[in-house]
Amino acid sequence: MIPALATLLVFQLLGEALVLALGVPVPGPVVGLALLLLTLVLRPSVLGAIKPTAQTLLQHLSLLFVPAGVGVMLHLQRLGDEALAIGVALVVSTLVGLASAALTMAWLMKRTGR
Numbered sequence: 798m799i800p801a802l803a804t805l806l807v808f809q810l811l812g813e814a815l816v817l818a819l820g821v822p823v824p825g826p827v828v829g830l831a832l833l834l835l836t837l838v839l840r841p842s843v844l845g846a847i848k849p850t851a852q853t854l855l856q857h858l859s860l861l862f863v864p865a866g867v868g869v870m871l872h873l874q875r876l877g878d879e880a881l882a883i884g885v886a887l888v889v890s891t892l893v894g895l896a897s898a899a900l901t902m903a904w905l906m907k908r909t910g911r
Contacts, residue, residue, distance in 0.1 A: 801850035804843075808833040 812829025815821070821828070837844055869876065876883065 798850050798853075801847040804847055805833070805850070805854075808836075 809826050809829040811832055812827065813825030815828050815832075816823060816825040
């Protein structure tokens with residue numbers, strides 16, 4: 798389990814280092830995850846080594862939201878002050894996400910002839 802966890806952390810570190818070196822406006826863990834995906838596509842044998850650890854982390858993913866919940870409770874007054882802006886941002890982003898998904902689906906259906 799420790800080697801697999803170290804592998805996951807090394808990919809995150811590589812992503813962070815690449816983002817820092819290249820100045821790309823993408824979070825380092827996202828780049829690290831893309832590198833991990835590329836590695837898994839090129840060398841599927843790596844999957845067997847990290848799969849149990851990844852599944853264990855995913856089973857306990859809810860624990861990782863505890864710090865975010867504490868942060869929300871800590872800044873509850875500020876959230877109340879900014880409630881209108883937050884609400885508008887949530888509604889608009891949801892509508893944009895739904896519209897882009899619908900347009901992508903329509904485009905894919907037209908492209909595949911369905």
